[in-house]
Amino acid sequence: MALVETNFFSPAFGAPASSRTTDRPATSMSDYYHNGGALTFGGAPYDLDAMGSWGAARKAAKGYRYIWFIAPNHYSYVFTWGFDSHAIWIGYSNDPAIPPDPTTMAAIISPQGVIQSGITATFNAEVLANGTTLRINSITPSLTDTGIVGFGYVINGLPVAAHITAKITGKGGPGDYTLSANQGGAVAAGTFTASLTGTQRFSGIYFPMFVYNPDEPGAPGFLYIQGCPNGAGINTNAFNNILFTTADLDTWTLQGAAFTNMFNNPGFGTVAQQTPQRISTGNWVSFGPRDVGFEDGLRGYYTSTDGRRWEYGGTTNTILGNSKFFTGFNPPYFIGAQKYTTATEDARGSVWSSGTTYAVGDKAQIFTYSGVKYPNAPTGPRDQHYYEHQSYVSKTAGNLNNPPASSPTHWDVATDGGMFLTQVAIDTQGNCLASPAPTRLSAMYAGIFPQESYISSTSGYLEDGIRYNYVVLGFFPQIGTATLGEYYENGGGMYNEYLDLHLDVIDATAAASAAPPGLKAKCSSGNVTLNWYDVIPGHAYRIYRGTSAGSITTNLGDVSSVGQYVDSTATLGSVYYYKVVTLNGGVEAGSRVVSTYVGAYDQLTNKHMTRVLAAGADPTTINEIKIKNFVAMLTAQNLLQHLMLGRFAWMGVAKTSVVTRCFDLGTTRLPRMGDYTPWDTGSSASTTTYSATAVNGIAPGLINPNTTSRGMYGNNGRGQGVMGRLQALQRKEKITVISSYRKNGTGVFTPMAMNEFSHGMVLSEGSGAQGTVTFLLSDTSTSTSAVVTATAPALSAGDNPQIVAGMWDGSNLSCWANGASGTPVSGAAFNPHFIVCYQQSDAINTLTNYPLMMGSSSSKWTAGANVVTGTYIWSNSEARGTMHADLIFDTDLNPTQMAAVNAFVRNDANGAFVPTAVAPLRLRLRA
Numbered sequence: 030m031a032l033v034e035t036n037f038f039s040p041a042f043g044a045p046a047s048s049r050t051t052d053r054p055a056t057s058m059s060d061y062y063h064n065g066g067a068l069t070f071g072g073a074p075y076d077l078d079a080m081g082s083w084g085a086a087r088k089a090a091k092g093y094r095y096i097w098f099i100a101p102n103h104y105s106y107v108f109t110w111g112f113d114s115h116a117i118w119i120g121y122s123n124d125p126a127i128p129p130d131p132t133t134m135a136a137i138i139s140p141q142g143v144i145q146s147g148i149t150a151t152f153n154a155e156v157l158a159n160g161t162t163l164r165i166n167s168i169t170p171s172l173t174d175t176g177i178v179g180f181g182y183v184i185n186g187l188p189v190a191a192h193i194t195a196k197i198t199g200k201g202g203p204g205d206y207t208l209s210a211n212q213g214g215a216v217a218a219g220t221f222t223a224s225l226t227g228t229q230r231f232s233g234i235y236f237p238m239f240v241y242n243p244d245e246p247g248a249p250g251f252l253y254i255q256g257c258p259n260g261a262g263i264n265t266n267a268f269n270n271i272l273f274t275t276a277d278l279d280t281w282t283l284q285g286a287a288f289t290n291m292f293n294n295p296g297f298g299t300v301a302q303q304t305p306q307r308i309s310t311g312n313w314v315s316f317g318p319r320d321v322g323f324e325d326g327l328r329g330y331y332t333s334t335d336g337r338r339w340e341y342g343g344t345t346n347t348i349l350g351n352s353k354f355f356t357g358f359n360p361p362y363f364i365g366a367q368k369y370t371t372a373t374e375d376a377r378g379s380v381w382s383s384g385t386t387y388a389v390g391d392k393a394q395i396f397t398y399s400g401v402k403y404p405n406a407p408t409g410p411r412d413q414h415y416y417e418h419q420s421y422v423s424k425t426a427g428n429l430n431n432p433p434a435s436s437p438t439h440w441d442v443a444t445d446g447g448m449f450l451t452q453v454a455i456d457t458q459g460n461c462l463a464s465p466a467p468t469r470l471s472a473m474y475a476g477i478f479p480q481e482s483y484i485s486s487t488s489g490y491l492e493d494g495i496r497y498n499y500v501v502l503g504f505f506p507q508i509g510t511a512t513l514g515e516y517y518e519n520g521g522g523m524y525n526e527y528l529d530l531h532l533d534v535i536d537a538t539a540a541a542s543a544a545p546p547g548l549k550a551k552c553s554s555g556n557v558t559l560n561w562y563d564v565i566p567g568h569a570y571r572i573y574r575g576t577s578a579g580s581i582t583t584n585l586g587d588v589s590s591v592g593q594y595v596d597s598t599a600t601l602g603s604v605y606y607y608k609v610v611t612l613n614g615g616v617e618a619g620s621r622v623v624s625t626y627v628g629a630y631d632q633l634t635n636k637h638m639t640r641v642l643a644a645g646a647d648p649t650t651i652n653e654i655k656i657k658n659f660v661a662m663l664t665a666q667n668l669l670q671h672l673m674l675g676r677f678a679w680m681g682v683a684k685t686s687v688v689t690r691c692f693d694l695g696t697t698r699l700p701r702m703g704d705y706t707p708w709d710t711g712s713s714a715s716t717t718t719y720s721a722t723a724v725n726g727i728a729p730g731l732i733n734p735n736t737t738s739r740g741m742y743g744n745n746g747r748g749q750g751v752m753g754r755l756q757a758l759q760r761k762e763k764i765t766v767i768s769s770y771r772k773n774g775t776g777v778f779t780p781m782a783m784n785e786f787s788h789g790m791v792l793s794e795g796s797g798a799q800g801t802v803t804f805l806l807s808d809t810s811t812s813t814s815a816v817v818t819a820t821a822p823a824l825s826a827g828d829n830p831q832i833v834a835g836m837w838d839g840s841n842l843s844c845w846a847n848g849a850s851g852t853p854v855s856g857a858a859f860n861p862h863f864i865v866c867y868q869q870s871d872a873i874n875t876l877t878n879y880p881l882m883m884g885s886s887s888s889k890w891t892a893g894a895n896v897v898t899g900t901y902i903w904s905n906s907e908a909r910g911t912m913h914a915d916l917i918f919d920t921d922l923n924p925t926q927m928a929a930v931n932a933f934v935r936n937d938a939n940g941a942f943v944p945t946a947v948a949p950l951r952l953r954l955r956a
Contacts, residue, residue, distance in 0.1 A: 031531065031532050031533075031562070031564055032471060032472070032529060032530075032531050033126070033530050033531070033532050033546075033547065033562045033564070034126075034528070034529060034530040034547075035529050036053075036057075036481065036502075036527045036528070036529070037058065037128065037527070037528040037529070037530065038053060038054070038055040038057070038058055038060070038061035038528070039053055039055050039056050039057050039058075039060070039061070039527065040053050046670055046671055046919060046920065047667065047670060047671075048670075049670035050670070051551075051632050051633045051636065051698065052551070054670070054698050054699045054700075055699060057503070057526050057527055058501070058526040058527060058528050059526040060760075061131065061699070061701065062099055062118075062131055062134070062701060063113075063114050063131070063701045063754055063757050063759070064099060064100070064101050064114050064115075064118075073097075073125075073359070073360075073488040073489055073490040073497065073499055074095035074096065074097050074122065074125045074490055074497075075095065075096045075097075075239050075241070076094065076095055076125075076490075076492065077091075077093075077094055077095070077096065078094055079241070080241040080243075080249070081241075081243060083241075083243075083246065083249055084241065087277070087278055090277075091121055091278070092121075093121035093122060093123055093133065094122075094123050095121065095122050095123065095124070095125055095129075096119055096120070096121060096239070096278065097119070097120045097121070097122065097128060097129045098117060098118070098119060098120075098237035098239060098252070099117070099118040099119075099120055099129070099134060100117045100118070100235055100236070100237050100254070101114065101115045101116075101117075101140075101235065112140070112755055112878045112890070112899070113136055113754060113755040114755075114759070115140035116136040116137075116138060116139055116140050117136070117137055117138035117140075117237055117254060118134045118135060118136050118137065119134065119135055119137050119278060120133050120134040120135075121133040123621070123622075124546065124547060124548060124621060125490050125492055125497045125546065126497060126530060126532070126546035126547035126562060127547060127548075127549070128528070130700050131700040131701035131754070132640075132696075132700045132701075135279070137252075137278075137279075137281050138237075138252075138254065138273065138281060149222055149223065149224045150168060150178050150182070150222065150223045150224075151168070151220065151221075151222050151223075152165050152166075152167060152168035152178070152220070152221060152222075152223070153165070153166045153167045153168075153218060153219070153220055153221075154166060154184075154218065154219070154221045155215070155216055155217060155218035155219070156187070156208070156212045156214075156215055156216035157205075157215060158214060158215045159211075160208075160211040160212040160213055160214050160215070161207055161208050161210075161211050161212070162197065162205050162206070162207065162208070163184060163193070163205065163206045163207075163208050164204070164205050164206075165178065165199060165202065165203050165204060165205075165206070166203060166218060167203060168202050168203060168338070178193060178199070178202075178206070178223045181193065182223040182224065183223065183224050184208065184221055184222075184223050185221060185222045185223065185224060186219070186220075186221045186222065187208075187212055187216065187221070188212050188213065188216065189210045189211070189212050189213065190210060191208040191209045191210040191212070192208070192209050193206045193207065193208065193209070193223075194207050194208065194209045195207035202338050202340060235254065235255040235301070235302075236253075236254055236255045236270075236301060236302050236303070237252055237253070237254045238252070238253045238254075238303060238304050238305055239251065239252050239253075240252075240253070240305050240306065240307050240336060241307070242307055242336055244310055244335070244336075245274070247276060248274040248275055248276040248282070249274075249276075250274060250275035250276070250278060251272060251273075251274055251305070251336055252272070252273045252274070252275065252281060253270050253271070253272055253273075253287060253288075253303055253305050254270070254271060254273070255269075255270060255271075255301035255302065256269055256270065256271030256286065256301070269286045269288055269300060269301060270286070270287055270288035270300055270301050270302075270303045270317075270339075271283065271284075271285065271286050271287060272284040272285065272286075272287040272336075272337060284337065287303075287305075287333075287336070287337055287338065287339055288300040288301070288303055288315075288317075288331065288339045300317060300318065300320055300331075300341075301317075301318075302317045302318055303315045303316075303317040303331070303339075304316050304317060305333070305336060305339075306360060306361075307336060311334045311335070312334075313332060313333040313334065313335070313336050313339075314330060314331070314332055314333075314457075314458075314459075315330070315331040315332075315333070315339060316328060316329070316330050316331075316345060316356060316459045317329065317331065319341075319343075319344050319345070320341040327344060327345075327347070328344070328345040328347045328356065328459065329341060329342065329343060329344050329345055330342045330343065330345045330458045330459050342458065343458070345458055345459040345460055346460045346461055347372075347459075347460075347461050348461070349453075349461050349463050349467065350390075350463075351376060351378055351390070351391065351392035352374050352375065352376045352451075352467070353374070353375045354372040354373070354374050354375075354451065354453050354461050354467070355372055355373040355374075355375070355486070355487070356370050356372040356453065356455065356459060356461065359371045359372065359487060359488055359489035359498075360489065360490070360491070361455060362491045362496070362535065364535055364536075367454055367465060368454065368455055368456070368457070369452050369453065369454050369455065370452075370453060370455055370489075371450060371451065371452050371453075371470065371487060371489045371496065371498050371533075372450075372451055372452075372453050372461075372487065373448060373449075373450065373451075373484045373486065373487050373500075374448065374449040374450070374451035374453075374467065374469065375448055375476065376392070376420075376443075376445050376446060376447060376448065376449060376473075377392075377394045377418065377420050377446050377447060377448065377476050378391075378392030378393045378394045378420050378421070378443070378446060379392075379393060379394070380393070380394055380395070380396075381393035381394065381395050381421070381432070381433055383430050383432075385429070386427055386428065386429045387423040387428035387429070388423060388426055388427075388428070389423055389424065389425060389426050389428075390422060390423060391422070391423045391428070392420055392421065392422050392423075392443055392446065393420070393421055393423070393433060393440075394418045394419065394420040394421070394446060395418060395419055395421070395432075395433055395434060396417065396418050397417050397418060397419050397434075417477050418446075418476075418477065419433075419434070419442065419446065420442070420443035420445075420446020420447070421433035421434075421440040421441065421442055421443055421446070422440065422441050422442075422443045423439065423440060424438070424439055424440060424441055425438070425439050428440075445473060447473040447474055447475050447476045447482075448473070448474040448475075448476040448482075448483070448484045449469045449470070449471055449472075449473060449474065450469070450470045450471035450484070450487055450498055450500055450531055451467050451468065451469050451470060451471075452467065452468045452469075452470055452533070453467040453468075454467070470498065470531060470533055471500070471529075471531055474500075474502070478504060479503055479504035480503065481502045481503050481527045482502065483502060483503060483504060484500055484501070484502060485501045485502060485503060485504050485526070486501045487499065487500050487501070488501075491535070492543065493539050493540060493542065493543035493544070493619060494534060494535060494536030494537065494538065494539030494540035494541075494543060495532055495533070495534055495535075495539075495540050495543050495546065495564060496532070496533040496534075496535050497530065497531075497532060497546070498530070498531040498532070498533060499528060499529075499530060500528070500529040500530075500531065501526060501527070501528055502526070502527040502528070502529060503526050503527050504526075530547075532546060532562060532564045534564060534565065537565070540564070540565055541565060541568075541611075541613045541614075541618070542611060542613045542618035542619055543565075543611060543618070543619050544611060544618075544619030544620055544621045545561040545562070545563075545570060545592075545609050545611055545619070545620075545621055546561065546562045546564065547560070547561050547562040547592075548560070548561040548609055548621040548622075548623050549561070549623060550607055550623040550624065550625040551625060551632055551635070551636065552625045552626065552627050552628060552632065552635040552639075553630075553631055553632040553635065554629060554630070554631070555597065555599070555601055555627060555628070555629050556595055556596070556597050557595065557596040557597075557599055557605065557607070557625055557627060558593065558594075558595050559572070559593065559594045559595075559596070559607055559609060559623070560592060560593050561592045561593075561609060561621075562592055563590065563591055563592035566590065567589065567590055568589065568590065568611065568612075569587055569588070569589040569590075569611075569612040569615075570587065570588050570589075570591075570594075570609050570610060570611060570612060571584065571586070571587050571609075571610040571612055571617060572584075572585040572586060572587070572588065572594050572596075572607065572608075572609055572610075573585065573607065573608040573609075573610065574596065574599070574605055574606070574607055574608075575605070575606045575608075576603060576604070576605060576606070577606060578606050578622065578624070581606050581607070581608045581622065585598075587612065594609070599627040600627065601627055601628060601629050602627070602628065603626070603627055604624055604625070604626050604627070604639065604642060604643075605624065605625060605627055606622060606623070606624045607622065607623055607624065607625075608620050608621070608622045609621055624639070624643075625639050626638035626639040626642060628653060630653065630654075630656075630657035630660075631657060631660055631661075633660050633669070633694070633697065633698060634653065634656045634657045634660055636697055637656060637680065637681075637692075637694055637697040638651070638653060638656075640692075640696075640697050641680070641681035641692040641697075642681075644683070644690075644692070645683045645690075646681030646682060646683055646690075646692055647681070647682055647683065647684055650678065650679065650681055650682040650684075650719060650721075650729065651679065651680065651681045652679035652729075655677070655679045655937065656679070656680060656694065658933075659675065659677070659694065659933065660694075662929060662930070662933050663675075665929070666925070666926045666929050666930070667926075668918055668920075668922070668926060668930070669698070670698075671918040671919050671920045672694065672695045672698055672916070672917075672918060673695045673699070673702060673757070673758060673761075673917040673918060673919050674693055674695040674696075674702060674742060674881075674915060674916060674917040675693060675694040675695045675914075675915075675916050675917075676691055676692070676693040676694070676695075676704075676705055676914060676915045676916075677729075677913070677914045677937070678691060678719060678723070678728075678729035678730050678731055678912075678913075679728075679729050680692045680693065680694055682719050682731075684718075684719050686718070687707070687714070687715040687716060687717055687718055688707050688715055688717045688718060688719050688731055689706070689707070689715055690704050690705070690706055691704060691705040691707075691731060692704050693705060693742075695917070701754050701757055702742070702743070702754070702757045703742050703743030703754050703757055704742070705740055705741075705742055705883070705915070706740055706741055706742075707731070707733070707738065707739070707740040708739060708740050708741060708901065709735060709737050709738045709739065709908075710737050710739060710901075710903055711735060711737035711738075712737075715738075715740075716733070716734055716735055716737075716738045717731050717732065717733050717734075717738050717740065717912075718731070718732045718734070719731060719732075720732055723911050723913075724771070724829075724830055724911060724913045724938045725829055725830075725938050725939060725940070727938065727939065727940040728913065728937055728938050728939075728940065730911050730912055730913045731911070731912040732911050732912075733773075733884070733908045733909055733910055733911070733912065734909065735906075735908065735909060736776060736884075736906035736907060736908055736909045737884070737903075737906045737908060738884065738908045738909065739882065739883055739884030739885055739903050739906075739908040740882070740883045740884065740908075741880055741881065741882045741883065741901060742757075742880070742881040742882070742883075743755055743757055743880055743881060755878055755880050755890055755899075757881075758783065758866050758881055758917065758919075759866070759867065759868060760867055760868070761866040761867055761919045762839055762861055762862075762867060763837060763838055763839050763919065763920050763921045764790075764836070764837050764866045764917065764918070764919060764920075764921075765834060765835070765836045765837075765916075765917065765918045765920065765921055765922050766781055766790070766792050766804070766834060766835045766836070766916075766917050767832065767833070767834040767914070767915070767916040767917070767930060767931075767934070768780035768781055768792060768832075768833055768834070768912075768914070768915050768916075769830045769831070769832045769833075769913035769914040769915075769934045769938065770830050770831060770910050770911060770912050770913055771829055771830045771831060771910055771911045771913070772794060772800075772831075772909065772910035772911075773909050773910050773911065774909055775796055775797055775798055775800075776796055776907065776909060777793060777794065777795055777796050777800065777886070777905070777907040778793065778794045778800075778907055778908070778909065778910045779791065779792070779793040779794075779883070779884060779885060779886045779905070779907040779908075780792060780793075780833075780883055780912070780915060781881060781882075781883060781915060781917075782881075782882055782883075782885060782886050782887075782888065783865055783866075783879040783880060783881045783882065784805070784807075784865070784879055784886060784887060784888070785879060785887050785888060785889045785904070786887060787805065787807055787816045788807055788865070788879070789805075789806075789807060789865040789879045790804075790805065790806050790807075790835075790864075790865050790866055791803070791804070791805040791886045792804050792833060792834075792835045792844075793805075793886050793907065794824070794831070794833065798826065799823065799824035799825065799826055800824070801820060801821075801823075802820070802821035802824065802831075802833045802844060802846050803818050803819065803820050803821070803844060804818070804819045804821075804834075804835025804836075804842060804843070804844035805817070805818045806818075806835075806837055806842055806856070806859075806864055806865070806866075807864065807865065808856075808858070808859040808860050808861075808863045808864050815858040815859055817842050817854050817855075817856050817858070817859070818842075818854070819835065819842040819843050819844035819851055819852075819853065819854045820844055820851045820852070821833060821834075821844040821845055821846035821849075821850075821851045822846050822847075822849045822850075822851055823846070824846055824847070825847070828847050829938070830911070830913045830938055831846065831847065832846070832847050832848070832931055832934050832935060833845060833846050833847075834846075834927070836921050836922065837856065837864070837866070837921070838921035839856075839861060839921070840855070840856060840857070841853035841854060841855055841856055842854045842855075842856050845927065847931070847935075848927065848928060848931040848932075865879060878890045878891075880901070881917075882901070882903065883908060883912075883915075884903060884906070884907055884908025885903035885904060885905040885906065885907055885908070886905050886907060887903075887904040887905050888901070888902060888903045888904055888905070889901075889902050889904075890902070913934070913937075913938060914934050914937070916930065916934075
């Protein structure tokens with residue numbers, strides 16, 4: 030067993046932005062994916078190669094082998110981070126050891142839910158002699174109905190109108206139910222229907238679990254998620270588990286509630302957190318909270334014949350000795366004839382109680398910290414110790430009323446009083462078995478809630494004898510102001526949701542031929558470094574290189590017992606493909622392929638070149654030397670890891686006769702950010718053009734011919750080939766926005782805004798040949814927003830382009846013009862955690878958000894229920910001009926940094942950075 034990745038996307042728990050790196054650009058998994066928790070529950074990949082011809086077709090269409098589901102974890106209606114940060118997303122990768130890049134993600138289930146009307150079920154039933162008991166003999170689900178009946182369902186065809194008021198032996202399907210009206214005696218068996226009046230809105234939010242169901246080849250993709258129906262009918266406002274199906278991974282259709290609270294309690298249900306598995310045709314099993322009418326922390330099992338309607342089977346034992354095992358999120362596997370799963374083992378013990386008698390070997394824990402609530406919000410230092418504990422083991426029988434910390438004759442400190450990733454044997458009903466004994470696969474996690482040592486969930490995937498175990502650490506960021514009122518460090522994003530990866534070889538014979546897991550490529554200074562996880566001692570690998578994915582034939586040699594290879598022989602200015610092949614006894618076996626652009630400069634520059642070339646940038650628009658110089662300047666000023674957006678036209682443009690996308694270095698650094706997409710609402714398409722000499726007749730830029738030639742960053746569903754993110758600038762306690770442009774005419778020009786009706790952030794130049802430049806920021810914590818506007822010094826006609834900036838340093842707002850600041854304005858009236866760059870100004874249930882947009886000082890994005898791609902609305906037309914550069918940093922800039930950034934932008938516009946030699950990329954592409 031090997032822990033191969035710790036804090037997958039981030040340097041360390043709570044790490045400041047200054048510790049980010051090119052390889053680890055985020056502060057947490059939530060920060061990386063911009064989600065209210067991510068990969069939470071069911072976070073393992075699903076292999077399209079294991080899904081027959083349907084999976085093969087999807088793999089060919091998507092270009093990836095593995096699908097992943099990214100979901101929020103207890104998102105907050107109070108501190109919302111944008112509508113799409115609460116959706117359920119699908120992502121893709123080609124390696125089970127590498128979670129999906131955010132640029133592959135597409136939103137599939139809206140947090141606002143699906144409205145379902147006319148819910149029905151058809152079945153054979155009779156009424157018993159007492160006149161009030163309905164006995165359903167058989168029920169057959171259809172492709173559009175899970176076939177469940179329950180509380181509130183009206184039974185059609187009875188002599189006396191009635192609906193179901195209670196369940197007797199029925200569990201949603203066959204069985205006995207109580208009717209609301211006496212039928213006057215028995216009613217003969219026959220065909221009846223049940224229906225719900227009105228509509229239900231199923232808000233799908235957590236716990237996605239995917240099953241490939243070949244029994245329904247038309248739409249074999251089954252996705253189960255927690256669903257909270259509200260409106261009429263069954264278990265209103267309860268948490269059930271709902272089913273969506275798909276034929277293509279793009280369109281998902283609600284089928285209804287597959288699991289419901291089976292007890293006579295129409296309130297909070299307990300069955301939402303399910304882990305369905307198809308064993309074979311007609312044989313399905315799922316594990317989740319047991320259905321006893323309330324949540325008691327114990328587990329149960331459920332069965333189904335079709336995956337559409339599930340029935341509760343009974344309690345599953347998950348406690349062995351002093352340990353409780355959280356099973357179910359990991360698909361089971363066999364070692365020999367024994368079935369196993371990996372689980373979170375909680376070995377901390379129960380909280381010590383003075384009224385409890387403990388036997389020898391019993392474990393208990395006490396809390397050891399008496400400080401203030403975690404964390405100390407909204408002001409003051411973060412208190413990360415609130416739930417620190419110590420576990421003890423009883424040394425004596427009849428151990429009563431002996432406090433562990435002060436009774437050493439009765440208690441020993443437990444050396445294993447934490448949490449573990451553990452392999453545990455189970456039976457067909459998911460009961461944990463004491464024999465074979467559980468095997469701990471990880472070192473101990475301290476289990477301090479909600480820090481990174483607390484295991485939130487585990488999930489797993491088995492391929493070629495290697496078990497991939499994904500351990501999600503930390504807990505949800507925010508439930509509201511009253512509980513865990515968590516805020517985040519300046520520019521650092523969320524302190525929650527970390528991901529560790531453990532690899533476990535459970536079949537050495539199969540693993541000897543497995544493809545190398547975790548293969549990555551990066552290039553710096555012309556040297557390509559390949560890294561992978563060498564999990565088999567003594568393994569040998571063969572390295573191939575090629576210039577296309579279909580021709581990787583150059584043998585670079587073999588390596589043994591290592592997980593790295595460095596190639597220093599690649600020609601600069603080319604994209605190369607590398608294949609690493611596992612050798613089993615000298616015979617080539619499994620392999621994986623990666624690619625990278627090979628350039629002479631730093632890693633981030635090469636990463637950017639790799640990304641934009643693959644995404645369709647016109648190579649003639651890319652200036653590799655300027656990108657390198659920009660990276661060097663930011664590095665020298667300690668700003669690189671604070672870069673959210675950094676767009677110049679020479680970073681790459683995708684275009685036909687008009688620009689369809691301008692690439693951004695901030696999106697290369699942190700892939701969830703989103704490139705710039707022009708979108709002229711007057712023509713419903715881009716009218717923006719590219720010119721290599723648009724700025725001063727020297728530097729490249731984007732020309733907006735119309736006041737409506739607007740655009741957006743993030744691009745939620747407009748033309749980039751991926752869904753794009755709606756709003757990636759959240760949780761920022763400080764912000765600096767810089768834009769370089771030349772407006773054409775005397776109208777208003779707004780280079781960057783996220784605002785409607787002064788509820789946001791706006792950097793804008795007013796009307797006139799040289800208008801007044803202002804920077805607006807608002808606090809929306811109350812119905813009357815606190816709005817602060819800072820003004821820049823007057824512009825000069827001789828400055829071309831104009832370089833303007835707005836900055837919020839946590840205390841004051843300032844506005845800049847060409848390197849000079851206007852008078853700072855106090856933001857003392859602000860609640861800093863309600864400004865638009867920290868949270869969206871409207872709660873998620875309003876379906877309105879304010880993304881970062883260009884060309885309008887008042888604009889928004891809006892959607893309806895179950896709409897994951899909404900509509901951008903620009904209220905003002907302020908786009909006519911030439912765009913040179915847009916930069917955003919998630920910190921304030923000191924005078925030296927501001928001067929350096931301004932000098933770089935000005936020098937670029939004046940031609941100081943025109944390279945003396947043509948970049949290698951251009952030479953090769955023009956040859």
